[in-house]
Amino acid sequence: MTQPNNFGFTEEATMLKDSARKFFADNFPTEKLHHLVADNPDPERSPGFHWEPELWQQMVELGWTAIAVPEECGGLGMPLVAVAGLVEEVGRAAFPCPLLSTFNTCRVLQNCGGAGQPALEEIAAGTAATLAITSVDGSWNPGHCGVTVRDGALYGTASFVQDAGKVKRFLVSANGDSGLALYWVDADAAGLQIQTDGIVDLTRDQATLHFDGVQGEWLTDAGLAALNLAMPAIWTLLAADIAGAAEWQLQTTVEYVSVRQQFDHPLAFFQAVKHPLVNVMVQIDQTRSLLYNAACAIDCEPEKSLQFAHMAKASASETAALASGRSVQCHGGIGFTWECFIHLYFKRQKHSQVLWGDAAWHRARLAEILIGPAAA
Amino acid sequence: MSESARKDTPEQADFRAYCQQWLAENRPADPPVRLPQSALEIMTNEQLDYLQAWQKAAYDAGLVGCDYPVAVGGGGRTDCQRVANEEMLAARTPFFPNVIGLGMAAPTVFYHAQDALKERLLPRLFSGEDIWCQGFSEPGAGSDLASVQTFAERRGDKWVINGHKVWTSLAHFAEWMIILLRTDRSHKYDGLSYFVVPIRSALGKGVTVRPLIKITGETGFNEVIFEDLEVDDSYRLDELGKGWQVAMTTLLHERGAGELQTPRSGGLKSEATHTISSASLINLAKESQRDGACAAYDPVLRDKMMQMVIREQGLAQNNRRARVQALLDHPMRLPLQYKLLASENAQDIASLALEVAGAGSTLYLNHEGAPDRGQWPMAYMNSYGMTIAAGTSEVQRNILGERVLGMPKSK
Numbered sequence: 001m002t003q004p005n006n007f008g009f010t011e012e013a014t015m016l017k018d019s020a021r022k023f024f025a026d027n028f029p030t031e032k033l034h035h036l037v038a039d040n041p042d043p044e045r046s047p048g049f050h051w052e053p054e055l056w057q058q059m060v061e062l063g064w065t066a067i068a069v070p071e072e073c074g075g076l077g078m079p080l081v082a083v084a085g086l087v088e089e090v091g092r093a094a095f096p097c098p099l100l101s102t103f104n105t106c107r108v109l110q111n112c113g114g115a116g117q118p119a120l121e122e123i124a125a126g127t128a129a130t131l132a133i134t135s136v137d138g139s140w141n142p143g144h145c146g147v148t149v150r151d152g153a154l155y156g157t158a159s160f161v162q163d164a165g166k167v168k169r170f171l172v173s174a175n176g177d178s179g180l181a182l183y184w185v186d187a188d189a190a191g192l193q194i195q196t197d198g199i200v201d202l203t204r205d206q207a208t209l210h211f212d213g214v215q216g217e218w219l220t221d222a223g224l225a226a227l228n229l230a231m232p233a234i235w236t237l238l239a240a241d242i243a244g245a246a247e248w249q250l251q252t253t254v255e256y257v258s259v260r261q262q263f264d265h266p267l268a269f270f271q272a273v274k275h276p277l278v279n280v281m282v283q284i285d286q287t288r289s290l291l292y293n294a295a296c297a298i299d300c301e302p303e304k305s306l307q308f309a310h311m312a313k314a315s316a317s318e319t320a321a322l323a324s325g326r327s328v329q330c331h332g333g334i335g336f337t338w339e340c341f342i343h344l345y346f347k348r349q350k351h352s353q354v355l356w357g358d359a360a361w362h363r364a365r366l367a368e369i370l371i372g373p374a375a376a
Numbered sequence: 377m378s379e380s381a382r383k384d385t386p387e388q389a390d391f392r393a394y395c396q397q398w399l400a401e402n403r404p405a406d407p408p409v410r411l412p413q414s415a416l417e418i419m420t421n422e423q424l425d426y427l428q429a430w431q432k433a434a435y436d437a438g439l440v441g442c443d444y445p446v447a448v449g450g451g452g453r454t455d456c457q458r459v460a461n462e463e464m465l466a467a468r469t470p471f472f473p474n475v476i477g478l479g480m481a482a483p484t485v486f487y488h489a490q491d492a493l494k495e496r497l498l499p500r501l502f503s504g505e506d507i508w509c510q511g512f513s514e515p516g517a518g519s520d521l522a523s524v525q526t527f528a529e530r531r532g533d534k535w536v537i538n539g540h541k542v543w544t545s546l547a548h549f550a551e552w553m554i555i556l557l558r559t560d561r562s563h564k565y566d567g568l569s570y571f572v573v574p575i576r577s578a579l580g581k582g583v584t585v586r587p588l589i590k591i592t593g594e595t596g597f598n599e600v601i602f603e604d605l606e607v608d609d610s611y612r613l614d615e616l617g618k619g620w621q622v623a624m625t626t627l628l629h630e631r632g633a634g635e636l637q638t639p640r641s642g643g644l645k646s647e648a649t650h651t652i653s654s655a656s657l658i659n660l661a662k663e664s665q666r667d668g669a670c671a672a673y674d675p676v677l678r679d680k681m682m683q684m685v686i687r688e689q690g691l692a693q694n695n696r697r698a699r700v701q702a703l704l705d706h707p708m709r710l711p712l713q714y715k716l717l718a719s720e721n722a723q724d725i726a727s728l729a730l731e732v733a734g735a736g737s738t739l740y741l742n743h744e745g746a747p748d749r750g751q752w753p754m755a756y757m758n759s760y761g762m763t764i765a766a767g768t769s770e771v772q773r774n775i776l777g778e779r780v781l782g783m784p785k786s787k
């Protein structure tokens with residue numbers, strides 16, 4: 001199969017991206033984000049999170065949660081590249097919401113056959129969901145999980161669950177008798193305890209889920225295949241979030257170094273300031289180009305999607321690190337304070353950098369594809 | 377690594393099929409002599425003859441100048457040079473010798489010269505019969521190009537040129553030179569004019585070309601001395617004093633950021649030459665040993681090689697995205713990155729190849745059994761030509777920071 005020259009980024013995708021950018025600019029300026037999430041600087045504050053459920057509800061009403069759901073399940077079935085364009089804008093706004101998690105869940109449900117259909121219909125109707133598939137050691141291999149099925153009920157622990165406090169449903173992986181099974185679990189289910197993690201990132205929430213005989217809807221026993229098939233899209237969408245956030249970091253920092261004067265010049269007059277910011281731009285552009293290529297491959301050239309998605313997330317993790325480091329350093333003392341907005345993005349990016357695999361991990365997987373196994 | 381196949385326009389699809397067929401039937405024989413790594417290091421007439429014959433054949437077949445109008449010797453097609461380039465790359469044809477002509481002189485002449493001059497100069501430029509060179513740099517004017525001092529003095533409808541150009545690639549084979557000259561010493565940028573000058577016919581009569589030896593031991597660039605060389609006013613491309621604007625057209629295309637796609641052939645893989653790419657780097661690792669095991673198993677080297685694979689793919693995808701309006705923030709943001717990234721990627725790939733080759737990287741072209749015939753150390757040294765020529769990496773970063781990100785100018 002071949003990829004279209006324009007990554008399949010249609011007029012419709014452009015309109016979606018533009019309207020998302022406008023939505024966040026109108027409704028959620030960075031001051032508002034700071035006011036909302038940064039009320040308590042105490043590093044020992046009790047774990048918790050803030051968000052604006054009313055704005056999220058508006059996003060749902062705009063149909064954004066349905067764009068990744070296939071048409072036959074009541075969604076819009078937009079190509080992944082269009083979804084990635086929207087996610088980039090969520091990242092640019094660092095908006096706390098379960099949109100990315102819901103998209104990720106859709107990608108897995110699509111691989112669950114008929115059993116996944118009711119869940120997809122729920123999402124199309126506006127229900128937010130997330131993946132509970134990570135073990136306590138934080139393994140990025142979706143085959144490692146800390147939940148077990150016994151007599152049709154779930155026992156054990158799922159860790160590092162994203163947006164857990166903002167969703168109604170969990171897609172849970174569990175070791176069963178015939179392989180890795182997937183279950184669709186209600187957030188209010190009996191025997192499920194959601195323990196919010198204390199995390200650095202103020203724009204997200206994360207939790208540890210304890211299962212003690214929880215009942216859920218069985219989706220499939222071929223869970224590993226379903227997850228593996230979805231991972232390229234999950235990495236690619238996160239890369240889009242990172243690219244959007246990094247562009248905010250770049251533009252905000254460029255503005256600052258162009259205005260602040262030292263030694264009778266704006267800071268950007270000095271190449272020790274200017275050139276690293278050009279490097280940030282270059283790194284962002286690599287990530288953007290690679291993530292559209294990966295998204296388009298997932299839409300149109302599936303045989304290449306795995307390697308292209310590894311490239312996109314490896315590049316994105318580097319972008320997150322570079323843009324974050326420069327944004328603080330170039331702001332000097334003010335950049336080191338709680339009051340300067342750049343810490344919000346710094347923390348979101350450091351979280352994204354390691355979520356679903358860091359750069360070295362993705363490069364190691366890529367090497368297995370392009371060179372072969374690591375040892376004889 | 378190959379780019380993914382893309383959808384062509386109907387014209388491109390027809391032309392692609394034609395190129396494939398022509399290349400299958402007309403692939404040039406292996407060269408009779410060792411070829412250099414790029415056209416900028418052509419040293420001997422044997423090398424030049426072989427490469428010129430190839431460029432002429434490709435031009436006669438319609439694979440060069442595809443998007444220029446028929447009237448100036450082009451193919452009159454729309455966005456087809458890209459297609460020809462992709463097919464020539466895939467067919468691993470030799471590179472073209474007239475690179476300065478195709479990449480810089482042709483678009484400049486096309487956009488700025490009178491029709492009669494275009495019709496006279498461009499067909500022989502495309503065919504490679506006339507080699508071109510670029511006389512911009514001088515001993516005192518490198519990164520600060522607008523400070524050139526080589527002077528043209530007006531005498532009736534003639535100009536008399538005196539001065540000293542340096543690092544002039546291909547001048548030793550060139551018929552023509554594009555040249556930036558000072559016509560007014562009282563204005564820096566507004567005191568410049570831009571000419572095309574026939575230099576071969578003037579050798580010994582006002583023009584002296586002296587080869588300079590490069591870091592690799594090769595020749596390829598020269599110094600060119602002008603002593604009272606008389607040139608006709610009809611060879612001036614600018615409105616008097618507007619030479620800097622014309623030079624911008626040249627520089628934009630030189631850096632891969634111009635409107636017109638440069639005809640590019642290359643990727644010839646033979647006993648004599650090889651390409652700088654992450655794919656050849658991985659091959660080298662598979663053939664090299666490290667601590668008694670295959671170097672391709674070494675986790676640190678694998679990680680570094682994958683970094684290069686990703687950067688190479690990133691550049692290819694940038695070039696693709698540069699043509700998708702909806703995914704661009706600033707029209708020059710990707711085009712102006714091209715030269716910086718292509719040269720630094722090549723440098724870092726070559727540098728990593730030396731690391732992969734280990735002790736073997738000490739062996740050069742003159743050592744039987746050197747890894748990849750000693751091409752990597754040569755490629756590594758030559759890569760500095762790429763990060764210095766056509767605006768150094770530092771100058772490129774200034775331009776990107778100022779023109780694209782809008783940061784205040786540095787000195």
Ligand SMILES: Cc1cc2nc3c(=O)[nH]c(=O)nc-3n(C[C@H](O)[C@H](O)[C@H](O)COP(=O)(O)OP(=O)(O)OC[C@H]3O[C@@H](n4cnc5c(N)ncnc54)[C@H](O)[C@@H]3O)c2cc1C
Nearest residue numbers: 510511512513518519543544545761764765766768770787
């Ligand atoms: C292989 C090769 C082929 C070439 N072919 C041609 C040719 O065909 N025709 C032609 O006209 N020229 C040619 N050149 C010349 C080339 O364009 C110049 O070498 C280049 O513009 C740099 O100028 P310079 O050598 O005077 O170095 P300088 O300008 O003296 O620079 C030296 C160092 O200082 C840095 N530097 C300079 N100014 C700044 C600044 N403002 N900020 C930060 N750093 C700065 C540079 O980046 C560089 O690292 C060629 C050069 C090479 C290496």
